Amino acid sequence: MNSTIISNQVDPLLSNALAMLKPGGYLQWDEMDALRLACHTPEGVAAETTEQMVRLMAMMMVAQSKLHHDWLYGIEELLEGRGCEVVSHEVLEPKRELMRATTDNYLLVWRDVIRMLPETPMPLPPGMGLPESLSRRSFAEMLQKAVEETSKGASLAMPYHVTVARKKA
Numbered sequence: 397m398n399s400t401i402i403s404n405q406v407d408p409l410l411s412n413a414l415a416m417l418k419p420g421g422y423l424q425w426d427e428m429d430a431l432r433l434a435c436h437t438p439e440g441v442a443a444e445t446t447e448q449m450v451r452l453m454a455m456m457m458v459a460q461s462k463l464h465h466d467w468l469y470g471i472e473e474l475l476e477g478r479g480c481e482v483v484s485h486e487v488l489e490p491k492r493e494l495m496r497a498t499t500d501n502y503l504l505v506w507r508d509v510i511r512m513l514p515e516t517p518m519p520l521p522p523g524m525g526l527p528e529s530l531s532r533r534s535f536a537e538m539l540q541k542a543v544e545e546t547s548k549g550a551s552l553a554m555p556y557h558v559t560v561a562r563k564k565a
Contacts, residue, residue: 404467406474414478419565423480426558429487430457431465433502433554436495443550445541449506450552452526452538456509471559480561490553499552503543510536 401409417423433454435447467474472482490498510532517529527534546552 401465401467406467406471410474410478414480414563417563419563421563422483422560423475423563424558424560425471425475426556427465427468427471429465429468429555429557430454431468433552436490436551436553438549441545441549443542443545445538446545446550446552448526449538449542451524452520452530453502453506453509455521455524455526468557471557475559475561479564481564483560483562485557485559488556488558490555495551495553498554499546499550502552503539503546506539506542510539 413423431454433450435443435450437443472485475482513530513532513535515532517531517534519529520526522528527538542550
């Protein structure tokens, strides 16, 4: 899934990983690109609520958990700055055959979010294509609609970054 790099502070984890790596050793960093989580739909399938859920969860991930993924777009420079040679960096687009499993995983995670939300509606920022407010009940209703949309073929997926680096001698 995604790593839990808080507030783009990848340095502590990277420092520890590289400290354990011998000179000439290899490090492979695999990371799902959570910022590019998207709803995919076959022609003729509407998924407005699922798309809203993606935007909502991205906003909550950054605002509540401080789980930014901006650092991922500079992983090569981070590794090079730590004395590594980047051997390869690939961005793999999601495979259609894995989209259903990814979708089911996200629906289960979203179900667990319900209990963390307030019972009384809290306002949401305008201009993001989100409802005006959110509560446990409204989120549960959105989730139910998203489940219905995904049962008709809507799916969730994101690219996957694979970076291989060698620690210089």
